[in-house]
Amino acid sequence: MRRRSFLAGVASLAVTAGCTGLVREDPVDLRVTPVDDAEAGDHHCELPAGLVDDHDVLERSLASARNAPTDEWVTAETDRDTAESLLAALRDACGDTDGVYRFDGADYRIRVETEDGETLAPASASSEAIRGAHAEDDP
Numbered sequence: 123m124r125r126r127s128f129l130a131g132v133a134s135l136a137v138t139a140g141c142t143g144l145v146r147e148d149p150v151d152l153r154v155t156p157v158d159d160a161e162a163g164d165h166h167c168e169l170p171a172g173l174v175d176d177h178d179v180l181e182r183s184l185a186s187a188r189n190a191p192t193d194e195w196v197t198a199e200t201d202r203d204t205a206e207s208l209l210a211a212l213r214d215a216c217g218d219t220d221g222v223y224r225f226d227g228a229d230y231r232i233r234v235e236t237e238d239g240e241t242l243a244p245a246s247a248s249s250e251a252i253r254g255a256h257a258e259d260d261p
Contacts (some may be wrong), residue, residue: 150205150242152179153233155195157222162229167216169225177208180232183227205234209242252258 157239174181179200187196212232216223221231234242 127181139223148236149199150202150239151235152198152200152205152208152217153195153235154180154198155209155231156190157229157231157233158192159229161222161231162222165220166224168231169212169223171212173215174225177204177211180208188226188231200204200237201245205242205251209234 132169174184179198183198186198190196212223221233223230223232236242
């Protein structure tokens with residue numbers, strides 16, 4: 123009887139831990155949009171090919187955005203750990219570039235957001251205008 127109680131407790135703990143892990147891992151969105159030369163200005167950073175190769179979600183998003191109209195966002199869902207790794211790599215490679223990056227001869231704005239719209243990457247006034255300001259942000 124003790125053995126069954128013990129095994130039931132272990133199984134319950136394993137299920138609870140698994141569910142907690144799933145709830146804790148909030149998905150985030152990687153958003154990429156092509157920008158024109160006027161918007162990019164001098165505020166961009168050349169993305170190293172190795173950085174793009176090392177982050178599949180970024181590579182796929184850039185490929186999709188390459189053919190998208192200017193200011194149309196391409197969105198890809200990823201997990202928070204992948205997003206934080208990508209953000210760290212972008213900061214290491216480029217520092218603060220106001221979210222405008224150059225890759226393969228074209229400029230892109232790159233943002234990472236939670237499902238509730240919290241931005242995990244720097245945002246500029248122009249990118250806020252594209253996305254639309256939140257009502258709670260108004261003074």
